[in-house]
Amino acid sequence: LEKQIITSEKFSAIGKLAAGLAHEIRNPLTSVMGFIYLLRERAKTESESGYLDLIYSELETMKQLVSDFVMMAKPGSPDRKDVVIEDLLRDTVRFMESQAKLSSSTITDYILTEETPMRIDPIQIKQVLINLIQNALEAMPDGGEVKIESRLANPNSYQITISDEGIGMTDDEMREVMNPFFTTKEAGLGLGLSTCYRIIENHKGKLSFTSQKGRGTKFTIDLPR
Ligand code: ADP
């Protein structure tokens, strides 16, 4: 209980800071990324395009950090819209494919369900998927496969799983990973999973995972229909 209270105080302090800063950081960042993209298209040598890819991916990381902060700052309640969830899933997979290529990974979609209408906040759910795929890619620094699967677990529950064949987690890590600011990464903020957890909780769903050190990790999202 004590831990919970400290956590929510942290959230509100960060929230105020994030609201002010995020906007100011994101706009110039987006424009810089646009110009890097243009330069990338005109690059004349392999090393030139390599450097520009690196710059782009580092900027994307920065943008992700800002997004994480904004998400923490937002009041929880989802802005629900009618969405065909398979479209959202495929969009997100496509969006993350360039990121995957940078570490010689692939994202395979086993989205076998058809045209399932859901009332969810598409921006928030996309954010969850991006965070989980990002973590999966980061868990496989030498490349590998991220699998995205979907199924109707029962008529009332839509299930999405994201699995990787990466470094996995120890039991100690598994106990900690949902806490804000827990990270094992040098440049990590540790806000991704706690944000995902909050978003899915606000959708009255469930976020769970299994992991084996050295083998891989599988996250499961259950969304009520
Ligand atoms: P960050 O990615 O900034 O570290 P997250 O909240 O997204 O923060 O993740 C917290 C920690 O959970 C990570 O630092 C890592 O130790 C662990 N983790 C999350 N996803 C995975 C995964 N797919 N495989 C292995 N470890 C993971």
Ligand code: MG
């Ligand atoms: Mg993360």
